[in-house]
Amino acid sequence: xxxxxxxFAYFAVSITGLSLLVVTRKNPVHGVxxxxxxxxxxAMLYLFLNAEFLAAIQIIIYAGAILVLFLFVVMxxxxxxxxTERRFQWSWPVGLVAAGGYAVSLIFILVKITVFPQPGxxxxxxxxxxGNLMIIGKVLYTKYLLPFEITSLILLVAIIGAVVLxxxxxx
Amino acid sequence: xxxxFIPSNYLPIIIICIFATIIGLSPLLIGSLLRPRRSYRQxxxxxxxxxxxxxxxxxxxxxxxxxxxxxxxxxxxxxxxLYPWAVAYDKLGIFGFVEMMxxxxxxxxxxxxxxxxxxxxxx
Numbered sequence: 004x005x006x007x008x009x010x011f012a013y014f015a016v017s018i019t020g021l022s023l024l025v026v027t028r029k030n031p032v033h034g035v036x037x038x039x040x041x042x043x044x045x046a047m048l049y050l051f052l053n054a055e056f057l058a059a060i061q062i063i064i065y066a067g068a069i070l071v072l073f074l075f076v077v078m079x080x081x082x083x084x085x086x087t088e089r090r091f092q093w094s095w096p097v098g099l100v101a102a103g104g105y106a107v108s109l110i111f112i113l114v115k116i117t118v119f120p121q122p123g124x125x126x127x128x129x130x131x132x133x134g135n136l137m138i139i140g141k142v143l144y145t146k147y148l149l150p151f152e153i154t155s156l157i158l159l160v161a162i163i164g165a166v167v168l169x170x171x172x173x174x
Numbered sequence: 175x176x177x178x179f180i181p182s183n184y185l186p187i188i189i190i191c192i193f194a195t196i197i198g199l200s201p202l203l204i205g206s207l208l209r210p211r212r213s214y215r216q217x218x219x220x221x222x223x224x225x226x227x228x229x230x231x232x233x234x235x236x237x238x239x240x241x242x243x244x245x246x247x248x249x250x251x252x253x254x255x256l257y258p259w260a261v262a263y264d265k266l267g268i269f270g271f272v273e274m275m276x277x278x279x280x281x282x283x284x285x286x287x288x289x290x291x292x293x294x295x296x297x
Contacts, residue, residue: 006180007179007180010180050184052179056257063250064247067250068247068250071246072240072244072247075240076240078235079235079237079240127179134261136261137258137262139258140258140259140265140266141262141265141266144258144259144262144266144270145266145269151255151273152273152277154251155252155276155277155281158248158251158252158280158281158284159280159281159283159284161244161247161248162245162248162281162284162287162288163284163287165240165241165244165245165293166287166288169237169238169241170291170293
């Protein structure tokens with residue numbers, strides 16, 4: 004086993020274990036806090052894929068901002084343990100279907116890249132010489148212009164949705 | 175070939191993470207090994223000026239916190255999109271500038287909307 008494989012094995016096992024910890028905790032706050040460790044591990048995995056910017060974003064956005072949002076929602080609802088068990092007991096078939104669909108698509112991708120391996124345009128050497136952010140900037144703002152502009156609309160919807168939901172009674 | 179890359183520049187960060195974990199966990203571990211464990215009901219009660227505690231320690235948060243967190247996430251994402259744009263600015267030219275102005279303008283509409291609706295006031 005080489006060193007990169009060793010690192011990957013550690014991250015794969017710990018991400019799986021941490022995900023299980025997140026969904027099996029009785030106390031939702033504990034689940035969210037395990038999610039913090041999970042997000043940091045996923046960021047490390049990005050680092051090993053030579054995606055430094057993505058790793059930084061994973062820490063800043065997910066571990067920094069979205070986790071706080073999750074924590075607020077958990078504390079806003081303030082569910083007791085018995086309540087959560089009764090209310091969310093039925094939802095496991097939905098989760099099974101979603102996870103099954105995800106697993107099937109993952110297997111498809113895995114088969115595709117092992118049977119028809121396509122070397123990517125952006126090799127590790129190119130990324131190292133030109134810089135991670137530079138390449139992302141050049142591709143994102145030229146080739147993926149439309150998705151980028153659509154992102155702003157999605158964010159706009161998020162702002163308006165949050166304002167409408169929380170600021171109902173305005174005289 | 176994928177999976178053969180080692181981010182060796184990040185070795186100091188990993189070492190810091192390991193040290194931080196050790197420093198954080200060792201007082202807890204040493205404490206749990208050394209301290210006597212003689213607990214009874216009164217000792218485990220949360221301290222509340224000598225009174226018996228009433229009700230749940232957790233209470234419902236105001237929804238005001240949620241809107242602030244939500245707005246923070248949105249503008250955090252906006253700031254993230256500015257990073258690669260700023261780095262690749264010279265290569266993108268005026269086209270990239272106009273594009274980013276459109277992006278910021280659309281979010282500015284949301285910002286003004288939130289402001290007008292009083293979402294930023296803490297009454």
